[in-house]
Amino acid sequence: MCLSKTKFRGGYAFRRFKGNPGIQVVQHPIPAKGLFLFKKKDGKCLVKIGQEIEMGQGLAEGKVSRLYSSLKGRVSEIKFAKINCEEFYCFYIESDKRGSENYRINRAKDLSSSAIEECLEAAHLMKISRMKSFLAQADSVGSVILHHGEADVFCLKLESLISHIPKETLDRGAKIMESLFPNARLYLAVDKRKIRVLRLSGQDTSAYILKGLSAKYPQAMDAPLAASVLGVKLNDINTALDQGIFIITLQDMAAMVQAVETGQYPLNRMIALAGPAMDNPCHALVRIGTPLSDIIDIKEGVRYIENSLLSGNQIDPAHFSVSLQTECIIAVPEGPESEFLSFARPGLVKDSIVPVFMASFLPVSKQAETNIHGEHRACLNCGYCSDVCPAGILPQMLHRYIERGMITENLVHYRIYDCIECGLCSYVCPSKIDLAFILSKGKSLLKEEALAPEKILNQGAEKQK
C-alpha cells in the first residue's frame, strides 16, 4: 500500500509534574479476591458461581475475544455493572493466593508462524495483537513497530519495565516477528531521552532499527508513531495493520514472547501508580485481576484515571481491576475550590503551553488537577490548538463549522478524520472550548449524515473514473 510521506509535528512536552513515579518496583501480593470484567454486549458466561477454576481458564467469550482468569480459585460472584455507559460482567474470584508453580507449560513446537499463532491462541494473547489472525496478514505487513512511549503527563518508565523483563526478550521477540511477518522490517521506537536506558539494559537490539521518538505527547499513538518512525501518513479509514504496519508495545511483546516460550497466559502486569493524589507514586508488579482497592487506598475527592490524563478513561473505583490494557493508574485531586484572583497569581506550580507563569522559568514540579482554570469564552483564534495538533489540522476552524451545524463535505476536505483524539487541543485552549469533544461529535454527526470516510472516497473514485 502506498502511503504519503509526513513527519510528526505538533505535540506537547509535559515536563516536571508532581507525582511522577520513581523507578523502584513494588511487588504486590496475589489478591484474595480478584475481579475480571467483560463487556456484556460481546458475549456469554462460561462459568457458574461456585465453580472451581484453573489459571488461564476462560471466564467469558465473545465474537472476537475471550476473558481468562489469571487466578486459581473459586468463582464467588457474577454481577453486572454499568461502567462508562456500558454493561459489563463482573467475575469475582476467590483465589488460593498461590503463585504460578502449577501453571501449565505448553510451549510452541517451533517458530513457524502457525505454531506461534496456535500458541498465542492457547495463551489467549490474540487480543493484544489487535488482529484475528497473523497468518492472513503475514505478507502484507511491511513494518513492525515495537514501541514504548513516555511523553504523557504520567507514564510507565522504561527503566522499570526493562529491568523486569528477561534479558533475551527483545531478541526472541524479533525472531517471532520475523517468522510471523517475513517481509517486515523491525523498528524499535522509544522516547529519544531513553535510548541510553535501552542500550544499558543489556537487551540485544541488533535485529531492530532503533528510532528515538520526539519527546512530545502523543508520540505513542498509532498515527504519530507511523509518522515519526516510518515517515508515512496513515490514512484515516483503515487501521494501521491494514496499511501494513504492526504496532505493539514493549510490555505486550514481552507477554507474547513469554507465551510462545512457555504457553502461559500473562499473569502479572507492570503498572505505574502516579499522580499528585497518589500516596506513594511508584511502579508495581501486579497480578492481572487485582482490584483497585487492593493496590491503593481509595480516597474521596480524588479522580482515578487509567493510562492517560489526556486520553484515558475515568476509573470507577468499585469496578476496576488491572487488565491487559492497564499501564498506569493516575490519581489527581478533583479540582480544588476556586482561587482568589487566580489569573493574577505568579503561578509557581502552573503548567501552560505559553510561558506566562513562573513555573515555566523555575525548576519546580507542576500540579495537575481537574479544575478547568478559567471561564468559557469565545474562540480568539489564538492558534495554540493548531500549533500542537499532531494531525496538522485546524481545530479552531473545524469547531466553528460544527458549532454552527455545518456538517458538510468541507469537514472531510479539511481532514477532520485525521483527528486522533489525543485531547491536546482541549488542553491548550485558553477559551476553555472542549475542541476534542466537539471534533469527535462532528465526526459522529458526519457519519450519521452518511458522509463516512469510505463513502466520500468511493464517490471521489467514481468521479475520477
Added chain:
Amino acid sequence: MKAIKNFLKQMAHNKALGGFGAPFETMYGILFGTSEVTLKAPHIRDNIEIKRFMSCAIIALLPSLAASIYYFGWHMLFLVAVAYVSGGIVEVIFAIVRKREIEEGFLVTGMIFPLVLPPTTPWWVVVIGMVFGVFFGKEVFGGTGRNIFNPALVGRLFITIAFPQMLSSSWQVPLSDVITSATPLSVYKTQGVLQDPLMMLLGNSQIGGGCMGETFRLGIILGGVFLMILKVSNFRTPLFYLGTVALFSFTANLFGISAIAPPWFQLLSGGLLFGAMFMATDPITSPMTNPGKIISAVVMGILTVLIRAFSGYNEGVMFSIILTNALNPIIDSIVLAQKFKVRSK
C-alpha cells in the same frame, strides 16, 4: 470575602435579574476564578485563560502608557479612563442583552484606543470613537471572536474622518504645551528632512511627537518582544510586517525613489511599531494559519509604505491594517486551499 463571594454568586445565578446577572458573573470570575472541573478526557487543562492572556497584553502596553503620561501629562490617564468607561458601558449593555459574560478583550481595546490618539484629543471625541469602535467594530458582528476589524482601529478611523483637523494636524510637542502640525513623518513629506534616530527611539522630539502611545518606541519594542516571548502574540506578524517595510523602502531607495523614506526612518516614525506590535497581532483579526499571517504581514508592510509615500495622509499604518483585516478571509482561503489540496493517488 466570603460574603462578597456569596453575594456575587447569588446575583449571577438570580433568574429574576435575567441578563443583568452577566456582569456579576464576570465580577465573580475575575475575583474568584472558576471551580468548574473537567468531565471527561482530557482530564486536565492548561492554566492559561483569557484573563491572563489579556493581562499580558495590558502589561506590555504599560511602558507606552507611562511614557505618554511622562511626555504629555496626567491628562492621558484621564483619557484612558474615559475610554474604559465608555467602551465598558457598551460592553455591559451587550452582555446584558445577550445574557453572556463580558469578554476581557475590551480591556485591551480600551487601553490601545487612547494610545493611538493625538494627546490633544478632547475627551468627548474619545467617547465617540470608543463607542463607535466597540459597537460597529465588534458588537454588530456578534461580539468578541467574530469581528473582522480591530475595534480600536474602527473607532480611530471613524474619528479621523469625522474630525480631520483634530486628529491629523494638531500634535503636542512632548514635555511642552506647544501644539504644532509638524511630526517627523509630515516634515519628511513636505521638506524631506530626517530626524535624529535616537530622539525618535526615545520620543523626546522637538516637533510634534505623534500619538500618545507611539512616541516612546523603545518601550513599544520592549512590550512587543515581551508578548512575542510569552507567545501571546505571534512573532510572525511583527517580524514580517517590519521586515517588509524595511526591505521595500530599502529597495525603493536603491532605485532612487525619494518619496519613500529610508528604512530606519520608516521603522522609527509614526505608528508603525505600535501598530505592528499591538494591533496587527490581534489574533481575532489575523489570518488563522501561520503562512496566512506572514502573507498578511507582507501586504500590510507594502501598503504602509505606499500610503505613507504617495497618499494625502502622512501615516498609513491604520489604513493598511484595516484593509488587510478585510483581506484576511481571502488570504486564509488561499492558504487553506494550498494546505488541504486533494492528495493525488
